[in-house]
Amino acid sequence: MSSGQQVLIELRKMIISGEIPGGARMAEIPTAEMLGVSRQPVRMAFRLLEQEGLLLKNPTRGYTVREISPKLIQDALEVRGVLEGLAAKKLAEKGLTAEQHDQLMQCITRIDPIFKKPELTDADLETYHHYNTIFHNTIIHGAENIAIVQALSKNNQLPMASAQALTFDKNNPLSEIRRLHHAHIQHCAIFNALKNRDSARAESLMREHSLVVTLGDMMRSIFTPGSNSHI
Structure with a gap:
């Protein structure tokens, strides 16, 4: 990296x-x-x-x-989920082109090997960041809806709203690896829904996927009673 x-x-x-x-x-x-x-x-x-x-x-x-609150981040992620979910729905309805199918599949196959190791290196995080960005952009632009693209561009100016806003807390590596691995599994499920033209499932999965940013914080709050961390 x-x-x-x-x-x-x-x-x-x-x-x-x-x-x-x-x-x-x-x-x-x-x-x-x-x-x-x-x-x-x-x-x-x-x-x-x-x-x-x-x-x-x-x-x-x-x-x-900038003054940042958990609510501001949550609101931005919720809007991102709605917009990316709509993009996934539209793409599923249209059906994947051969190029889009291969692009999404490549993202999954390039990311998958990094989770077969006990810990992630800086190079692994770079790989994840690179192909995660391509995965999201393929779906967003594949919907061919300029309003979605412009709305996402505006929302991405809010804290943690962009899919490119990768975080990794090296003080909590295990929960962070679990969070990114969970996101990768969601990518696989989203790809499968798109491939099968299941628009309702693709939309639902994509909306849930937007909240993966908060997963590490949720896990720490469960296993560390009284924790006040935010994301």
């Missing part, structure tokens, strides 16, 4: 967990020093986090961390 991707994932996790609180000012040099990296990957991460709605660009210099 590139240093830029590592910095992006780490900063995203720190903001979502509250380790970097809402309202905090962020600048390239101190952030680079904190993470032990150069300024370039930090600069790239800042721009992407701004696009994701986690950072707000200051009028003069630097960024400010």
Whole structure:
């Protein structure tokens, strides 16, 4: 995984967990020093986090961390689920083209081997992120509905709404691996529904899939009574 991707994932996790609180000012040099990296990957991460709605660009210099609540994240994920679910429904009704079938199948077969190992490397996370993005984009654009694409683009500017907003908490690797593996199994089920042109199931599965971001937090809350973590 590139240093830029590592910095992006780490900063995203720190903001979502509250380790970097809402309202905090962020600048390239101190952030680079904190993470032990150069300024370039930090600069790239800042721009992407701004696009994701986690950072707000200051009028003069630097960024400010957006105030984020669990409700805001939940609302954004719910809207994403509705829109991606509709895209999956439309694609199932039309039926997969040979190219779409092969593209989705490739995503599944490229991701599957990483879960046959006891732990995930940075390269594994890069593989997951790459093919997860392709999987979602294939379905979204396959629906051939510009309104869905534009609505998702707008919603993706809210915290954690985008399918590309990958998080991985290295302090809780087991629950994170389970979460990503669960998402992979959902991909398999979604693909099967699309292949069989089962539009109702494809839509339902896709809507449920949008909430996989919160799965790790839910598991920790079950096994750690009194936990106050959010995502």
